[in-house]
Amino acid sequence: MLFSLRELVQWLGFATFELFLHLAALLVFSMLVALRADMFTPTLSWWLVFVPLFAADGLSTYFTAIVSIRLYQENEKRLAVLRLLWVLTVLSLKLVCEVLLCQKLAEQEQARDLWFGLIVSPLFILLQLLMIRACRVN
Amino acid sequence: MKMSLAQRVLLCWIFTLIFLIMLVLKLDSKINWNWFLIFLPVWTFDTILILMLVVKMAGRCKPGYDPRDGEQNLKRRLWHLAALLLKLAFCLTLCSRLEKLTDVWLTVVCVPLWVLLGGALVELGCSVFHYRRD
Numbered sequence: 486m487l488f489s490l491r492e493l494v495q496w497l498g499f500a501t502f503e504l505f506l507h508l509a510a511l512l513v514f515s516m517l518v519a520l521r522a523d524m525f526t527p528t529l530s531w532w533l534v535f536v537p538l539f540a541a542d543g544l545s546t547y548f549t550a551i552v553s554i555r556l557y558q559e560n561e562k563r564l565a566v567l568r569l570l571w572v573l574t575v576l577s578l579k580l581v582c583e584v585l586l587c588q589k590l591a592e593q594e595q596a597r598d599l600w601f602g603l604i605v606s607p608l609f610i611l612l613q614l615l616m617i618r619a620c621r622v623n
Numbered sequence: 624m625k626m627s628l629a630q631r632v633l634l635c636w637i638f639t640l641i642f643l644i645m646l647v648l649k650l651d652s653k654i655n656w657n658w659f660l661i662f663l664p665v666w667t668f669d670t671i672l673i674l675m676l677v678v679k680m681a682g683r684c685k686p687g688y689d690p691r692d693g694e695q696n697l698k699r700r701l702w703h704l705a706a707l708l709l710k711l712a713f714c715l716t717l718c719s720r721l722e723k724l725t726d727v728w729l730t731v732v733c734v735p736l737w738v739l740l741g742g743a744l745v746e747l748g749c750s751v752f753h754y755r756r757d
Contacts, residue, residue, distance in 0.1 A: 486703045496628065496632065512741070515733055519733045
């Protein structure tokens with residue numbers, strides 16, 4: 486639409502397969518949220534609802550580790566380290582945001598001090614990083 | 624005229640940033656605005672995208688355009704237009720549900736989103752598969 490797949494892969498630094506993985510996780514997650522909210526399964530804990538997102542993060546980390554090791558073996562050391570650092574930064578920011586949101590939803594009473602500005606702050610950092618990367622890729 | 628990658632990213636970035644800020648303010652009860660107003664950046668961004676798509680598709684009606692050139696292209700653009708409309712439908716129903724204008728199930732609200740995500744998955748899956756076959 487606005488970006489071609491090639492541009493997206495270059496900009497985000499993720500492989501097409503990883504994008505596919507995260508999209509699939511988002512689909513399953515939204516289904517679980519709808520089920521939970523409509524009270525078909527009121528006993529379903531929020532931590533379980535977030536499992537697809539956590540699983541996608543884990544699989545993506547594993548995939549990146551393998552790709553980086555392969556790159557390292559093929560003597561593309563600089564590329565391997567840069568890719569590993571970038572993907573780990575993005576994934577950890579995403580994970581922090583997800584864990585905080587899940588905690589807020591799961592423990593409404595205890596997590597009253599946890600305001601949404603704090604929960605979304607990793608996303609603000611991520612947005613700045615993505616903007617800087619877009620300028621570099623450009 | 625074609626925008627560079629940085630310009631397009633900047634366009635997305637500005638709207639996402641404004642939307643996130645307004646969303647956080649609303650969720651923390653710092654402002655008491657209508658949900659439709661909170662989604663204003665989303666409406667604006669979608670309108671811009673739809674206009675851009677329609678203008679590009681209207682380019683086919685120009686005299687001297689060979690329709691055989693862009694058969695594949697047209698299909699892709701139609702899918703993009705459908706995706707945008709699905710996203711718009713999801714946001715609209717979500718807003719009306721949050722404003723308690725309707726009392727439909729969240730499952731019904733999410734149906735356009737699921738269709739959109741399913742379509743995107745198929746498109747991405749095709750490109751992953753093609754890549755491997757090549």
